[in-house]
Amino acid sequence: VSLVSTGVVIGVDVGGTNVLAGVVTPDGRVVSSVQQQTPHRNKHPRVVEDTIARAVRELSAERPALAVGVGAAGFVDTSGSTVAFSPHLSWRNEPLRAALEARLGVPVTVDNDANTTARAECRFGAGVGHAQVLCITLGTGIGGALVVDAAVFRGAHGMAGEFGHMQVVPGGRVCECGNRGCWEQYVSGNALARAAAATTGLAVVEAARAGEASAVELLAEAGAWLGTGLASLCAAFDPELIVVGGGLSQAGDLLLDPARAALLRNLTGRGYRPEPAVLPAALGVDAGLIGAADLARARLG
Numbered sequence: 001v002s003l004v005s006t007g008v009v010i011g012v013d014v015g016g017t018n019v020l021a022g023v024v025t026p027d028g029r030v031v032s033s034v035q036q037q038t039p040h041r042n043k044h045p046r047v048v049e050d051t052i053a054r055a056v057r058e059l060s061a062e063r064p065a066l067a068v069g070v071g072a073a074g075f076v077d078t079s080g081s082t083v084a085f086s087p088h089l090s091w092r093n094e095p096l097r098a099a100l101e102a103r104l105g106v107p108v109t110v111d112n113d114a115n116t117t118a119r120a121e122c123r124f125g126a127g128v129g130h131a132q133v134l135c136i137t138l139g140t141g142i143g144g145a146l147v148v149d150a151a152v153f154r155g156a157h158g159m160a161g162e163f164g165h166m167q168v169v170p171g172g173r174v175c176e177c178g179n180r181g182c183w184e185q186y187v188s189g190n191a192l193a194r195a196a197a198a199t200t201g202l203a204v205v206e207a208a209r210a211g212e213a214s215a216v217e218l219l220a221e222a223g224a225w226l227g228t229g230l231a232s233l234c235a236a237f238d239p240e241l242i243v244v245g246g247g248l249s250q251a252g253d254l255l256l257d258p259a260r261a262a263l264l265r266n267l268t269g270r271g272y273r274p275e276p277a278v279l280p281a282a283l284g285v286d287a288g289l290i291g292a293a294d295l296a297r298a299r300l301g
């Protein structure tokens with residue numbers, strides 16, 4: 001029996017709020033998973049790495065890990081070794097791959113979390129069969145990935161797709177990236193939590209699903225901001241399909257219906273062009289870790 005048939009591949013999604021990790025099969029299913037809180041961004045980067053290593057050890061207790069893929073909420077360089085910058089974490093030029101490989105003793109692959117989400121959705125989820133896909137992940141902030149001709153577009157330095165930091169309100173709300181008026185200050189989990197004076201965006205989503213009118217209204221407002229930004233991205237990129245993932249996508253149509261309406265209101269050339277569908281990520285909140293594991297498995301060869 002070869003090691004490949006006895007070991008597991010583990011995907012880890014490091015978001016601004018939670019670290020999700022899971023054992024992922026070759027066909028993109030999660031067979032076991034763990035969730036932990038992301039250490040606060042004023043903590044040393046080593047503390048985040050401790051959290052990742054703990055999750056991996058837990059998941060590889062019975063069968064050894066062959067490879068680990070990490071989707072990280074940050075700007076990951078083209079070679080997939082360094083997280084150059086993360087608005088929501090303590091990483092600044094952090095050599096994450098080398099640090100984790102030294103600890104775990106297995107090959108580690110690092111990519112941006114929205115890129116891994118897009119990979120998973122295009123291979124196993126809502127984007128299957130589509131070549132031009134815009135993927136938006138709504139978590140603590142907004143992550144983005146543009147799939148062009150069935151491959152994630154990376155830009156010159158691996159940092160493309162950070163749509164959450166497009167300025168939508170000149171002089172607007174201060175963003176954790178240091179600028180003002182970024183899109184994610186009006187749509188993300190952080191934005192919702194602040195507007196509702198709640199602990200997390202997910203708490204607002206839960207309240208809305210339970211029928212609380214003020215929470216439903218906040219999601220509608222966030223959805224309108226989402227759709228307005230998506231209309232600009234359609235003007236720029238003309239995607240076939242828009243997939244919305246990340247924790248906040250659990251709001252479903254409470255968020256996506258207002259987003260679709262705002263997208264159509266603002267879509268340039270409406271009536272003279274196909275209107276892209278806006279779909280929730282079919283793999284839900286696991287999409288990021290599934291894509292990370294799939295990338296790690298692909299690199300194993």
Ligand SMILES: [Zn+2]
Pocket residue numbers: 164165175176177178179182
């Ligand atoms: Zn920003």
